[in-house]
Amino acid sequence: DAGVIQSPRHEVTEMGQEVTLRCKPISGHNSLFWYRQTMMRGLELLIYFNNNVPIDDSGMPEDRFSAKMPNASFSTLKIQPSEPRDSAVYFCASSPGGTEYSNQPQHFGDGTRLSIL
Amino acid sequence: AQSVAQPEDQVNVAEGNPLTVKCTYSVSGNPYLFWYVQYPNRGLQFLLKYITGDNLVKGSYGFEAEFNKSQTSFHLKKPSALVSDSALYFCAVGQNFVFGPGTRLSVLP
Numbered sequence: 001d002a003g004v005i006q007s008p009r010h011e012v013t014e015m016g017q018e019v020t021l022r023c024k025p026i027s028g029h030n031s032l033f034w035y036r037q038t039m040m041r042g043l044e045l046l047i048y049f050n051n052n053v054p055i056d057d058s059g060m061p062e063d064r065f066s067a068k069m070p071n072a073s074f075s076t077l078k079i080q081p082s083e084p085r086d087s088a089v090y091f092c093a094s095s096p097g098g099t100e101y102s103n104q105p106q107h108f109g110d111g112t113r114l115s116i117l
Numbered sequence: 118a119q120s121v122a123q124p125e126d127q128v129n130v131a132e133g134n135p136l137t138v139k140c141t142y143s144v145s146g147n148p149y150l151f152w153y154v155q156y157p158n159r160g161l162q163f164l165l166k167y168i169t170g171d172n173l174v175k176g177s178y179g180f181e182a183e184f185n186k187s188q189t190s191f192h193l194k195k196p197s198a199l200v201s202d203s204a205l206y207f208c209a210v211g212q213n214f215v216f217g218p219g220t221r222l223s224v225l226p
Contacts, residue, residue, distance in 0.1 A: 106163065108161045
């Protein structure tokens with residue numbers, strides 16, 4: 001079975017540019033999560049969706065960040081405009097289950113390493 | 118607020134010796150607890166979970182974890198460590214998807 005697929009694996013861009021990260025969850029999984037990992041702050045939940053609907057976006061750092069899930073097989077995380085402090089590894093994860101998704105394990109992609117110069 | 122603590126940044130153990138990676142939690146109500154492992158340049162991989170039932174949970178790669186409600190702990194254990202177990206380990210609470218800071222395990226040959 002294919003796992004969670006993220007693209008690109010690496011992204012280097014200049015400050016002020018728009019960045020779009022992509023995620024394809026595991027087929028049949030109802031929940032999708034976006035995380036950011038840095039040395040200083042560890043692993044932070046940015047936003048999660050259940051059945052394509054955003055449930056909690058309180059972790060999104062500011063208005064420059066936005067996430068969408070137009071269908072069950074695709075999600076994007078967009079940063080516009082990007083800043084050097086956005087440099088991090090961004091992970092997408094998905095999990096099965098309906099309303100009880102909080103007791104299901106998450107399956108992570110291998111992340112996008114983002115560097116903003 | 119719900120939280121997870123991993124009191125050790127680093128754990129070193131000799132190959133063949135038992136290992137323990139510690140985790141304590143603060144959760145309202147019954148906790149959903151998870152352990153994940155992360156290898157370099159990879160995403161987190163699920164090892165095991167506790168939802169309810171037996172306090173000793175067995176997971177992947179010979180790992181197990183013991184849920185202790187009175188001590189609010191969920192320590193990860195393995196009877197005999199392998200060099201290939203060297204990685205970053207995360208404890209997590211399911212209710213609000215909070216992860217601990219991680220513990221780096223080094224198994225020395």
